[in-house]
Amino acid sequence: MTTQFGPSYVRAIAPYVAGKPISEVAREFGLDEARIVKLASNENPLGMPESAQRAIAQAASELGRYPDSNAFELKAALAARYDVPPEWITLGNGSNDILEMAAHAFVERGQSIVYSQYSFAVYALATQGLGARHLVTPAVRYGHDLDAMLAAIADDTRLIFVANPNNPTGTFIDGAALEAFIARVPRHIAVVLDEAYTEYLAADKRYDSIAWVRRYPNLLVSRTFSKAYGLAGLRIGFAIAQPELTDLLNRLRQPFNVNTLAQAAAVAALGDTAFLEKSAALNAEGYRTLTAAFERMCLEYVPSDGNFVLVRMGTDDQAGDRVNLALLKQGVIVRPVGGYGLPQWLRVTIGLPEENAAFLAALERALA
Numbered sequence: 001m002t003t004q005f006g007p008s009y010v011r012a013i014a015p016y017v018a019g020k021p022i023s024e025v026a027r028e029f030g031l032d033e034a035r036i037v038k039l040a041s042n043e044n045p046l047g048m049p050e051s052a053q054r055a056i057a058q059a060a061s062e063l064g065r066y067p068d069s070n071a072f073e074l075k076a077a078l079a080a081r082y083d084v085p086p087e088w089i090t091l092g093n094g095s096n097d098i099l100e101m102a103a104h105a106f107v108e109r110g111q112s113i114v115y116s117q118y119s120f121a122v123y124a125l126a127t128q129g130l131g132a133r134h135l136v137t138p139a140v141r142y143g144h145d146l147d148a149m150l151a152a153i154a155d156d157t158r159l160i161f162v163a164n165p166n167n168p169t170g171t172f173i174d175g176a177a178l179e180a181f182i183a184r185v186p187r188h189i190a191v192v193l194d195e196a197y198t199e200y201l202a203a204d205k206r207y208d209s210i211a212w213v214r215r216y217p218n219l220l221v222s223r224t225f226s227k228a229y230g231l232a233g234l235r236i237g238f239a240i241a242q243p244e245l246t247d248l249l250n251r252l253r254q255p256f257n258v259n260t261l262a263q264a265a266a267v268a269a270l271g272d273t274a275f276l277e278k279s280a281a282l283n284a285e286g287y288r289t290l291t292a293a294f295e296r297m298c299l300e301y302v303p304s305d306g307n308f309v310l311v312r313m314g315t316d317d318q319a320g321d322r323v324n325l326a327l328l329k330q331g332v333i334v335r336p337v338g339g340y341g342l343p344q345w346l347r348v349t350i351g352l353p354e355e356n357a358a359f360l361a362a363l364e365r366a367l368a
């Protein structure tokens with residue numbers, strides 16, 4: 001008799017597939033690491049801001065001690081920036097940590113979680129990880145169908161995940177529609193609004209979700225330093241919510257979940273508005289370049305408000321993998337999204353101008 005360890009709902013999980021690291025592609029395809037272009041994980045192509053690098057160098061001497069568990073300095077900076085009490089803030093080891101904590105804090109095994117088809121993979125993983133029920137609503141034009149999500153709410157629903165903009169599709173829900181949705185969610189159900197790409201939004205699309213946190217005690221807004229702030233490797237994100245939700249997260253949070261370097265770098269990056277502006281401008285320019293090229297090449301794409309674009313490689317279910325392989329052989333790493341149920345598509349992160357050009361040249365050859 002074979003012994004099966006672990007609960008069946010854990011065994012049923014398909015592990016998260018991350019974007020391939022540069023070193024792995026270099027080994028696999030016999031390529032020079034320096035010539036590889038990675039546009040696979042929605043990282044900031046400018047890398048880490050210099051302000052954060054300096055903060056890290058200074059903080060390095062403190063690494064013999066544990067981090068500040070309460071992250072006094074960073075919470076004070078965030079509280080001032082968003083005009084909320086520090087007690088409303090929870091820090092995470094990446095916002096991924098926040099999403100996991102939220103699922104475990106708000107939902108019991110067997111209860112249900114609502115999220116949309118083609119939304120961020122971590123919602124499904126977090127749901128499965130605690131043996132909760134998935135209520136997945138069909139996407140509309142690759143984005144969230146908020147009415148369907150409201151209609152899907154069951155008696156045992158305790159959490160709704162909404163990504164805005166969404167990853168991997170880049171779709172965006174405007175602020176008015178989103179607030180109307182939150183207002184209609186029953187107060188005993190937590191809404192986790194995952195805004196990993198909010199810093200990239202054009203001025204006319206911005207909305208003030210922190211004002212909604214003051215209005216709705218069941219709303220938690222999740223943000224990250226991994227994307228526009230350029231700190232993906234440090235792992236740091238944060239949540240803003242009223243004390244009812246925040247207190248629950250704090251019971252589950254690992255005491256030292258955010259390391260010393262990440263805290264120091266985040267304080268510096270938060271104050272570095274010049275870097276954020278430069279990142280957003282570069283992204284907007286790259287978006288125009290990529291989408292203009294896709295139109296020239298007659299490739300369907302989903303209009304995106306993030307730092308990436310979902311683009312269709314063909315009408316057969318091998319198209320994504322086929323083109324992906326042809327790109328890898330040329331040293332260009334993008335993200336296949338078959339795991340999201342989008343096997344005909346690839347997701348490409350918007351890079352530096354020269355990286356976008358290298359990707360487009362490789363794509364032309366791959367499709368020729």
Ligand SMILES: *Cc1c(COP(=O)(O)O)cnc(C)c1O
Binds near residue numbers: 042094120163194223
């Ligand atoms: C990248 C991403 C995150 C998580 O990023 P962290 O690095 O864990 O902060 C969360 N949500 C969405 C939608 C993302 O794309």
